[in-house]
Amino acid sequence: MTLTAPPATLAVDLDGIVKRYGAVTAVDGISLRIRPGEVVALLGPNGAGKTTTIDILLGLARPTEGEVRVYGRRPPDAVAAGLVSAVLQTGGLLRDYTVEETVRLTAVLFGKPPGAAAEALDRAGIADIGKRLVGKCSGGQQQRLRFAMALLPDPRLLILDEPTTGMDVGGRHDFWQAIRRDAEGGRTVIFATHYLEEADAYADRVVFVRRGRVVADGTAAEVKALASGRTVRATLPGAAPDRLAAIAGVESAEVRGDTVYLHGRDTDGIARHLLTHTAARDLEITSRNLEEAFLTLTADKSTGDKSAADDRSHR
Numbered sequence: 001m002t003l004t005a006p007p008a009t010l011a012v013d014l015d016g017i018v019k020r021y022g023a024v025t026a027v028d029g030i031s032l033r034i035r036p037g038e039v040v041a042l043l044g045p046n047g048a049g050k051t052t053t054i055d056i057l058l059g060l061a062r063p064t065e066g067e068v069r070v071y072g073r074r075p076p077d078a079v080a081a082g083l084v085s086a087v088l089q090t091g092g093l094l095r096d097y098t099v100e101e102t103v104r105l106t107a108v109l110f111g112k113p114p115g116a117a118a119e120a121l122d123r124a125g126i127a128d129i130g131k132r133l134v135g136k137c138s139g140g141q142q143q144r145l146r147f148a149m150a151l152l153p154d155p156r157l158l159i160l161d162e163p164t165t166g167m168d169v170g171g172r173h174d175f176w177q178a179i180r181r182d183a184e185g186g187r188t189v190i191f192a193t194h195y196l197e198e199a200d201a202y203a204d205r206v207v208f209v210r211r212g213r214v215v216a217d218g219t220a221a222e223v224k225a226l227a228s229g230r231t232v233r234a235t236l237p238g239a240a241p242d243r244l245a246a247i248a249g250v251e252s253a254e255v256r257g258d259t260v261y262l263h264g265r266d267t268d269g270i271a272r273h274l275l276t277h278t279a280a281r282d283l284e285i286t287s288r289n290l291e292e293a294f295l296t297l298t299a300d301k302s303t304g305d306k307s308a309a310d311d312r313s314h315r
């Protein structure tokens, strides 16, 4: 997919970003273009550079090298203009205020009319718990409160750094429902998460970061295919692994008893070969899940297609 829009219309344009803290290189050359309205998940193991990238987008850290633009502006200018806001994991809430008071106070700080507070509560899906004390809210409700507060400047870009850590399944579901509903109005959303199923379920696009670099970038389905291809499983008694590995398109072959497992990207071609040139039967083609893709892409011996990943990072 090629991006044809001029750079000024991009929500985020990171170009060759490097961030060093002394001897530590937290970000090692990230280039990423995000269009308005995209919901993008940043995934990666601990220390991959996700938070540092987010800090750079929020103007909290300055890159050592490279250029960054948020809606065509330097991050501090974009934040000052109310184009960007963030939902961070902890802090920022006063336990003895009610949910409604908290949002109203924040609206006053932003110079917004009281109606803005009611709208933000509604958008975050917490209008019904407006009278509840913040200290009595669950983790998920508190995150939706932070979301409501972040919505007050009506930002064009919303950034969330691991927003659902510690929430139960129901809380996470409700939180993401509120974010997704809001994003349907065209808001750009970037979130870092450790929950792969969240990226799979809620992001239009998944960016895998490892050691400060983008190792894969695409839809969850594309990233899964890029990372690990698919697997053809078949019953084929007496199969020799080296002959299977020689079939066009096979990247790895495994034999367990009478069952063979052939991994590759052109699984249709592999299946066709098995059916026409061997006695294989009971064929089954399966995708690996995002969890396996993640492990493959972030392992030290990555089998990810680096050149394809690089192409995608410049979309």
Ligand SMILES: Nc1ncnc2c1ncn2[C@@H]1O[C@H](COP(=O)(O)OP(=O)(O)OP(=O)(O)O)[C@@H](O)[C@H]1O
Binding pocket: 021, 024, 025, 026, 027, 044, 045, 046, 047, 048, 049, 050, 051, 052, 053
């Ligand atoms: N202020 C800092 N000073 C020194 N090193 C830092 C600083 N901030 C981050 N780092 C280092 O940079 C690397 C990237 O950290 P970062 O927090 O961006 O990763 P992350 O992907 O967000 O990880 P996690 O998922 O654990 O939050 C790590 O090795 C971290 O220790």
